[in-house]
Amino acid sequence: xxxxxxxxxxxxxxxxxxxxxxxxxxxxxxxxxxxxxxxxxxxxxxxxxxxxxxxxxxxxxxxxxxxxxxxxxxxxxxxxxxxxxxxxxxxxxxxxxxxxxxxxxxxxxxxxxxxxxxxxxxxxxxxxxxxxxxxxxxxxxxxxxxxxxxxxxxxxxxxxxxxxxxxxxxxxxxxxxxxxxxxxxxxxxxxxxxxxxxxxxxxxxxxxxxxxxxxxxxxxxxxxxxxxxxxxxxxxxxxxxxxxxxxxxxxxxxxxxxxxxxxxxxxxxxxxxxxxxxxxxxx
Numbered sequence: 626x627x628x629x630x631x632x633x634x635x636x637x638x639x640x641x642x643x644x645x646x647x648x649x650x651x652x653x654x655x656x657x658x659x660x661x662x663x664x665x666x667x668x669x670x671x672x673x674x675x676x677x678x679x680x681x682x683x684x685x686x687x688x689x690x691x692x693x694x695x696x697x698x699x700x701x702x703x704x705x706x707x708x709x710x711x712x713x714x715x716x717x718x719x720x721x722x723x724x725x726x727x728x729x730x731x732x733x734x735x736x737x738x739x740x741x742x743x744x745x746x747x748x749x750x751x752x753x754x755x756x757x758x759x760x761x762x763x764x765x766x767x768x769x770x771x772x773x774x775x776x777x778x779x780x781x782x783x784x785x786x787x788x789x790x791x792x793x794x795x796x797x798x799x800x801x802x803x804x805x806x807x808x809x810x811x812x813x814x815x816x817x818x819x820x821x822x823x824x825x826x827x828x829x830x831x832x833x834x835x836x837x838x839x840x841x842x843x844x845x846x847x848x849x850x851x852x853x854x855x856x857x858x859x860x861x862x863x864x865x866x867x868x869x870x871x872x873x874x875x876x877x878x879x880x881x882x883x884x885x886x887x888x889x890x891x892x893x894x895x896x897x898x899x900x901x902x903x904x905x906x907x908x
Contacts, residue, residue: 637663638845645816645848652815654757655726655746658739658822662725664841669727677730678743681709682750689751697770698778698785701748706783709733711740713781724826737764738822740780759813759821760791762798767812777810816849823849827859836866854883858893865896870904 641660644652655678656671663669685704692700705711714723714734722728729735729743741757741764748755748768758765758777765786769775777786792805813821823846830839843860846853861876877897881890 637669638841641845642848645845649815654742654815654818657815657819658726658742661819661822661826661845662727664845665721665838666725666727669725671727674727674730678746679750681747685747685751689753694770695776697753698768698776701751701753701768702778702783702785705744705747705780711735711743711780712783713737713740719829721826721829724822724829735781736825737779737781738818738825741766742818742822744778744780756812757818758810759817760809761795763794764813764821767810820846820849820853831859831863836863839863840867854880858884858889861893861900862896865900865903870900870907873900874904 637660641657641664644657644660656675659669659671659674663671685701688700688704689697710733712734714720714736717723718736722732723734723736724739726739726742729739734740735743744766745755745757748766754769754775756767758767763779763781766778766780767775768778777791778784779786779790788805788810791809795803795805795809823842827839827842827846830836830842840860840863843856843863846856847860850856857876858880861873861880864870864873864876874897877893877900880887881893881897884890887893
């Protein structure tokens with residue numbers, strides 16, 4: 626990373642931190658998601674991307690002007706999926722670019738969470754009532770237009786789904802042991818959407834041993850959710866990998882203080898012991 630890139634990343638983190646302090650009603654999901662991208666991708670122009678979303682929202686509003694009810698959603702889906710060409714990246718799902726909103730806007734492909742952010746934000750600009758749904762393993766959008774329940778849209782697969790589809794997904798994930806409930810289809814808060822985006826990115830960086838990038842992701846999660854003690858545990862493990870043992874000790878201790886009976890508590894105690902011994906050797 627060049628000195629310029631480091632300055633740009635620091636600026637993005639500062640802006641992210643300021644937005645993270647805002648209440649949900651003032652929390653711009655697309656802007657925060659773009660700042661997530663900007664920290665890793667120096668090509669990300671946040672203002673230009675937001676202007677593009679505004680432009681598409683205006684175009685979609687024109688397409689929907691003469692439509693009513695479910696026909697408005699069908700017309701919007703045609704605009705997003707046929708005219709703009711957004712679709713899930715089936716071939717390279719774990720490409721980090723699928724988690725960078727600027728690249729999703731540029732390439733018109735991504736994963737369920739980023740495609741849902743685009744769909745949700747353009748729909749809202751077009752005058753539709755759209756909310757993100759944090760369904761396990763597959764983020765969705767619910768669009769209500771003149772009827773109470775609304776329709777569930779899967780932007781990754783470019784289709785409308787129903788509760789039977791959702792139950793089938795749960796069966797595939799949990800071997801038929803979990804029944805669909807209202808909680809599975811609860812609207813996600815703006816913070817929950819960004820945290821899920823960040824955790825997806827973390828799930829790419831950690832297996833690839835990109836420790837510094839994974840650490841930066843966890844730090845942003847903790848700005849949004851300071852009480853996420855499992856993230857403190859994971860940050861401690863990464864800090865130990867990076868040789869920052871004293872900081873690792875602090876995080877692992879915090880996790881055990883608040884989760885002393887967690888299923889992994891004994892394993893974390895062993896991690897803490899090793900990190901403490903390595904820290905002591907440096908003194």
